[in-house]
Every structure is written in structure tokens, then in C-alpha cells.
Amino acid sequence: MRHKTFLAFMWPSLFAMVLFIAIPILSVAYQSLFIEHEQIMVEGETCGPFGCSAEVSVDSAAMADLNEAQPAGRYNGLGTYGNASHLAFDEIGVIVANAEDFGDIRNGIMNLPFYSALVFTLAYTFVVTPLVIVLGFVIAVAVNAVPRALKGPVIFFSLLPMIVTPLVGSLVLFWMIDSRGIIGATLQAVFQDPSLSLKASSTLTWLTLFVYGVWHSAPFAFVVFYAGLQSVPQDTMESAMVDGASRWERIRFVTVPYLMPLATFIALMQLMDNFRVFEPIIGFSAQAHATSLSYLIYNDLRVSDSPLFGSAAATSMLTILGVVILLLPVLRRNWREFGRKT
Amino acid sequence: MSSRAERKPLPLKLLLIGFVLVWLFVAAFPFLWTMWGSFKVEGDFFSRADWTNAITGPVTERQTGGTFTLDGYRGAWIEQEFWRAALNTMIVVVFTVVISLTLGTLGGYALARSGFKYTFWLLMLALVFRAMPHVTLVSGYLLPFFELNIWGYLPTTIVVLVAINQPFTLWMLHSFFLSIPKDLDEAAMVDGCTRFQAFRLAIIPVMWPGVVTTGLFSFLLAYNDFTVTAMLLSQENSTMVPEIESFLGSTQEEGKVMYAVAAVVSAILPLFVLILFFQRQIVSGLTAGAVKG
Numbered sequence: 001m002r003h004k005t006f007l008a009f010m011w012p013s014l015f016a017m018v019l020f021i022a023i024p025i026l027s028v029a030y031q032s033l034f035i036e037h038e039q040i041m042v043e044g045e046t047c048g049p050f051g052c053s054a055e056v057s058v059d060s061a062a063m064a065d066l067n068e069a070q071p072a073g074r075y076n077g078l079g080t081y082g083n084a085s086h087l088a089f090d091e092i093g094v095i096v097a098n099a100e101d102f103g104d105i106r107n108g109i110m111n112l113p114f115y116s117a118l119v120f121t122l123a124y125t126f127v128v129t130p131l132v133i134v135l136g137f138v139i140a141v142a143v144n145a146v147p148r149a150l151k152g153p154v155i156f157f158s159l160l161p162m163i164v165t166p167l168v169g170s171l172v173l174f175w176m177i178d179s180r181g182i183i184g185a186t187l188q189a190v191f192q193d194p195s196l197s198l199k200a201s202s203t204l205t206w207l208t209l210f211v212y213g214v215w216h217s218a219p220f221a222f223v224v225f226y227a228g229l230q231s232v233p234q235d236t237m238e239s240a241m242v243d244g245a246s247r248w249e250r251i252r253f254v255t256v257p258y259l260m261p262l263a264t265f266i267a268l269m270q271l272m273d274n275f276r277v278f279e280p281i282i283g284f285s286a287q288a289h290a291t292s293l294s295y296l297i298y299n300d301l302r303v304s305d306s307p308l309f310g311s312a313a314a315t316s317m318l319t320i321l322g323v324v325i326l327l328l329p330v331l332r333r334n335w336r337e338f339g340r341k342t
Numbered sequence: 343m344s345s346r347a348e349r350k351p352l353p354l355k356l357l358l359i360g361f362v363l364v365w366l367f368v369a370a371f372p373f374l375w376t377m378w379g380s381f382k383v384e385g386d387f388f389s390r391a392d393w394t395n396a397i398t399g400p401v402t403e404r405q406t407g408g409t410f411t412l413d414g415y416r417g418a419w420i421e422q423e424f425w426r427a428a429l430n431t432m433i434v435v436v437f438t439v440v441i442s443l444t445l446g447t448l449g450g451y452a453l454a455r456s457g458f459k460y461t462f463w464l465l466m467l468a469l470v471f472r473a474m475p476h477v478t479l480v481s482g483y484l485l486p487f488f489e490l491n492i493w494g495y496l497p498t499t500i501v502v503l504v505a506i507n508q509p510f511t512l513w514m515l516h517s518f519f520l521s522i523p524k525d526l527d528e529a530a531m532v533d534g535c536t537r538f539q540a541f542r543l544a545i546i547p548v549m550w551p552g553v554v555t556t557g558l559f560s561f562l563l564a565y566n567d568f569t570v571t572a573m574l575l576s577q578e579n580s581t582m583v584p585e586i587e588s589f590l591g592s593t594q595e596e597g598k599v600m601y602a603v604a605a606v607v608s609a610i611l612p613l614f615v616l617i618l619f620f621q622r623q624i625v626s627g628l629t630a631g632a633v634k635g
Contacts, residue, residue, distance in 0.1 A: 001456040005537045010464075013449030013508050020505030021471045024482025031485060071489055139365050142358045145350065154362055157370035159617050159624060164373070165566040165583055168606050171590075172376045175603065180388035182375065182396065215368065220628060227629040247354075276475035279568050282587060294477045294569075301481055301573060309485050316478035323473045331466060 025320065032313035035076035036306060037066050073310055080314040087318075088112045114315070117291045120206070121322075124292065125274040128213035132270055133263055135214060136221020141251065143222070144229045155223070162219040170212055170283025177208065205289035212280050217273070221266045228262045229255070271326055276319075293319045373610060380607040381410040384600050414604030418589070424605050426578070427585035431565065433496055434581055438503045438564040439557050442511050445504065446560075447553060450515025451541060455524070465516065468509035476506060476569040483574065494576030502574060503564050510563070511556055517630055518552030519545075555627040558620055565613070582609050 042059040045052050082089050095108035109115045143154050161169060176183045177198045188196045198204045232255055240250050278294035281287060287295065293315060300312035350358075378397070379387040385401035395401060399409040406413065418424045453461050483502065487493040522545065530540035572584035580588070586609065589602040617624065 001452065001537065003458070006452050006456045006458070008538075009448045009452035009541075013445040013512060014464075016445060016501075016505040017468070017471060017508050020483075020502055021474065021479060021509075024479045025474070027482040027486060028478060031482070071485060139362070142361045142365070145355070145358045146362050147359075150359070150362065154366055155625065156617060156621055157366055159621065160373055160614075161369050163562060163613050163617060163624070164610055165568070165613075167568045167583055167587060168609050169372075171586070171602070171606055172372045172610075175388070175599075176372060176375065178388060180390050182393045185389075185393050219369065223625050223628045227625065247350075272473040275473075276477070278475070278477060282568075285590075294475050297475075297477045297481050298569070298573075301477075301484060307484065309481070312481040316481045319475055319478050323475070324470070327470060327473055331469075334462075334466060 028313045028316045028320075030313075031072055031309050032080060032317050033075060033077060033310075034073040035080055035310040036073045036308065037063065037070070038074070039063065040066065076310065080310050081318070084112070085311060086114045086314050088114065113291070113296060114318075117293050117296050118322075120290045121275060121277060121292045121294075123206070124209065124213060124277050125271060125326075127210050128217065128274050129267060129270040131210075131214045132217040132221050133266055135218045136266070137225050137259070137263075139218065139222040140225035140229055141255075143226060155226075158219045158222055160219075161215050162217065166216060166279035167283045169216060170280040173208075173212055173215070174284050199285070202289040205284070205286045208284060209277075209280050209286060209290055212284070213274065213277070216280075217270060220269070224262050224266055225259055228259045232258050268330055272323070275323060275326060293322070373614075376603065377607050377610070380414055380600070380603045381412070382600075383411060383413065387600065387603065414600035415608070417598060418601040418605040418608070422589065422601055422605075424582070424585060424608065427580055427582045428608070430496060430575075430579055431581040431583075434500055434503065434571070435561055435564045437500045438507065439560045441500070441504045442507045442560045443553055443557050445508065446511030446515050446556065447549065449508075449512050451519050451545065453512060453516040454519035454522075455527070465513065468512050472509040472513070476567075477573075479506065480569055480573045487574070493574065494579060496575070496579055499571060499574045499579075502570055503567060506570065507560050507563050511560060514556045514559065514627065514630060515552060518556070519549070521552075522548060551623075554620075555623045555630070558616070558623055559627055561616070562613075 040059045040062045041056050042062075043054055043056050046055050047053075081087055084091055091112060092109065095105055099105045099108060110119065139158070143151060146154070164172075173183075175181050177187075178184050179188065179197050184198065187198070188194055198208050236254050236258075237250060240254050245253065276294050277292045278298065281290060281292060281295045287299075291299075297312045297315050297319070300308040300315065375396075382396060382399045382402045383405050385405070386395045386399045389395035389401075402411055403409050405411075453464065479502075484493070487498065492498045526548070527537075527540040527544045530544040531537065535543060566583065567581075568583045568587070571581045572587065575581065575584065577588075582605070586602060586605050589605055
């Protein structure tokens, strides 16, 4: 295909992506260098029946003018990245200087909003992803072995947790784990602790979110593995059988290696999706105990009247950096493969 | 598969069937439970006394006279005007799917047929774009959109969703077009067609299975989106998912949590129907990327 024809086909799609994905990233980078204007104060005098008093208030007219003239705020350089709600260099210095042992440092850092969000995001990504792959594989092997009549409905219902809107899916579970909901009440009965609530402690909230993540994504791994299982080479399987491999050994040495590329694919997809975990935190109202990077950005933008664009942008840039680091091995592998092909 | 040696001993078989049934329960029960419960009053769905109340509904019977009530749905759809959000969702979804597919088919076809090195870079770029958390992009849109005065309208959101959808659509259709033999359009070009005519006459008639599958996923992305629609639409233009989220804030205090439950079930129902009719396409779409990529 000639370059010109290629471009003729490609430009609408390319245009949309450049305008709404590439430029916004640049816009985020630009915004992250700015910070909200300082309040312009005016001193006025209010006089009442008991004499006059000087009063300082925000000059809203002047603020509006200033915002009009410089909507992004005033230039702050890289200051936003280092402040307390982002990388917090000064705060960490103080924590390390005052800490008596490692536990102190850990607790201190976990109290900083950016780091606690980063830790939860990474924990969620690296706990949920492997569990999804393992559970999906087990379900696929099990479903492959059950009678045909059961397979159709199993696939139908398995798709539900994955297809349903994450926010809606997490709400459905949230209502069930409510202390008056069926799961919450059952747990209280099982542990004989009427005050037990999954929403009360950080550990339990994290666990709930992890369970939700696995429940939501396991169907995806299951469907991919199940499709892969249909094409496991039968002659390899039979030779393994002739060589006396047990059922377990055949799974271990024939099925698993055959499905390995699929596992890589699922891992890639899951890393990307889990790193941006966001909706479950809203659905489970888990803000108090678990926040993710995406949630921090959302929260900054949700401040009524004056969204904190600068702060949100700085977190966004750090998140994008995280995504790129996460994807780097994949990109390198693809590059090498492409190099081999040409 | 049916060879003697493949046959499993009975205990193993029972174990596997048991496991599958447990998974089936875990996957489906929450939805069935919520659907059933959405026809009860709050006192039953969130029962302090006994969880079986949610099934039998004694409080519902006491309060409304029947064991099933449509109060939640009436409250959500009529009183809180959820129908408006449903209508907005429909508009957003239809336009997003149609536009994404149009752009995606053209681009995917070009990527599949051009052998130059830059196609690889474009695909890798699309992969990086696909991994971008949507909320980081949204934080890039907000300020310019406020400045341009285009914040809050449906068309803006549709265009943004189309763009966010492009990387995925391109990958999927690219791998689908690779599976259509090159000979087809090349033969048409030998017969004197231009590239566009070949695309129109030889490719468009055979591309529908791939387009339908991709369309399903575009639909899901637009329908399920929360981040973009919550941040870019004004209150009166909001779609179903952000509307449900705002229900949580406003209605929970007033003891109208059942409105939110009814709205949630209303949002799940179309997806139920979708899986019912398109199960095979969804499964093949999920695996397409894995098998070919």
C-alpha cells in the first residue's frame, strides 16, 4: 500500500487519537507546571452599630479576572511534584529523621496521600493479576471437563461479572456485604461478632477490593484459557499418556506450556486494567481506607468550584510514568520480535 | 477426547462438577439476588432481622400490600427521572459505536495491508494509549473544555469516547483484517479497482463478523464508562452510570437506597440481553487478541 493511500485510510483515526489522547497528555504535562492563583485579598471596613472593624476578604471580581487571564494558574515549575500531596520529599526527610525503626518510616509514609495510593495501586495490580490467571485457568480446566449441557450456562453466567459495569458490579457486592446484607450478616454469624464490618478496617477493605478484582476479571482469563484448551495438540497429549504421564503431569508438562503465551497476554491486559483501578473504590465507598492513583486525580478534579488542575495533572504525569514503566518489558519484547521478522 | 484413558475417575469428575457449580454460584448469585431484591422495600433487602426476609418479603407485604413492589423503579425512573439518563446513554452509545467503527475499519484495514515499518510503531503507540488511565486523559481535557465552552454536552463526550476507544478498535480490526486473505482485494485491484473501490466492493461485504464483534466491545466501553461521563457531562446531560453514582449520594440519606438498587438492576438488564444474544461473538472477541496477537 502506498504511503498516500495509507494516510487516506488512516487519518481520521489518527486525528482522533492525536487530538484526544496525545494532546491531552501534553496538556496534562503543561498544567502540572502550574498551580492555582493565590487568593487576592482586599481589606474592607464593615461598620455596625458598635463601631467599625477592618475585615479581610477574597476579592472575587479580581480573582475572576485573573482566572480569565491565566486559566491554568500561576507558574510553579516542578514544585507541585515535590509537595506534600505528591512525592513529599520534605515530609519523607522529616519522617526518616525522626523515625526510631523501620515500622515508623513505613507508617509515616503510608500516611502521605500519594504513597498510600501508590502502594494500594501496586498491591492491587500485583495481587489481583496472578490470582486472576490462576483462578481463570482452574475454572477453564474444570469447565472443559464437565458435561456439555453444563458448559453453555456456565459461560453465560461467567461473563456477567466481567461485562457488567465495574461501578454497578461493585455496588451489587457492596450492598451484599453491608452488615444488613446477606454476606455481611452471614459473616457476622459465622464469626459470632455482631460488630464485624468489612468496611471498618483497612485490611478488610483491601481484602474486599482484591476479592472484587478477582471476581470481576477471572471470567476474562477463563474465557481466553478455555478457548486455548480447545486447541491443545492431541498427539502431544497422547504421547505423554503413552509415556505414562499422570493426569497432573499432563497438565503440568503439556497444557500449561501450551497455554503460556495466553497467560502472558492476560497478564499484560490485567496489568494495564488493574493499574487504573478506580470504580470499585467509589462503588465500595472505600476512600477512607484505600485510594488509588486514579482516585487521587478524580478527587482533585472533583473539588467543587475550583478543581485542583495542577495537582491532578502532577499525579497524572506520575501515573503515566508508572504505566510506561509497567509496559516497558512488553514493548521491548515486541520490538525484538519485530526485529526478527524483518 | 472420548478415549478410555481420557475418562476420569468418578470422584475427580464429581469434584470438577462441584467446583464449576460453586463458580457458577459465585458469578451469578449476586446479580440474581439483587434483581430479586429490587422488587422489595429497604426493610427486606437490608434486613436486620433475618436474611430470608429478602426472599419472602414480609415487610414489603406490610408496607405495600403485595410481596413484590415496583416502588424502587417508580422512584428511580419517574421521580428521579432516570429515563433521561437512559436516553442520554442510548444517544452516547449509538453514536460512539457507529463513529468508532467507521474510523476503526478504515484505519484497521490500512494497518493490516501496509507492510511498512511505521505500522508497527502505530500499533505500539496504540497499545501505550490503550494503557493510559482514562482519568489522566480527563484531567487533560477539563481545562481546555471549560475554556472553549464545550464542557457538559453529549457531542463532546461522544467524540472523547470515540477517541479513547480507537486504540482498542484499531488493534481488534487490524487483527481481523489480517485474517481476510490479501488475494481478495488484490484481485479486485488487478481487475482495475482503486484501493478504495477494492475496499468497498471486496472487503466491506465480508467484514461484518469482525465489525460486529468489535462493535460489541465499543458498546461495552461506552455503556460502562464512568470516568469520562462523570467528569465531562453536566448534571442534566448525565448518563446512567454517573447518575447511579449521584443517586448514592443524594438518596442514601433519605432512605431511598432502593431507588439506586432499581437503577442498578435497570442498567444490568441490557447487558444481560446482550450476552444472551451475542455470547459467541463476545467469546471470540476476547480470544481474538490472544490467539492472533
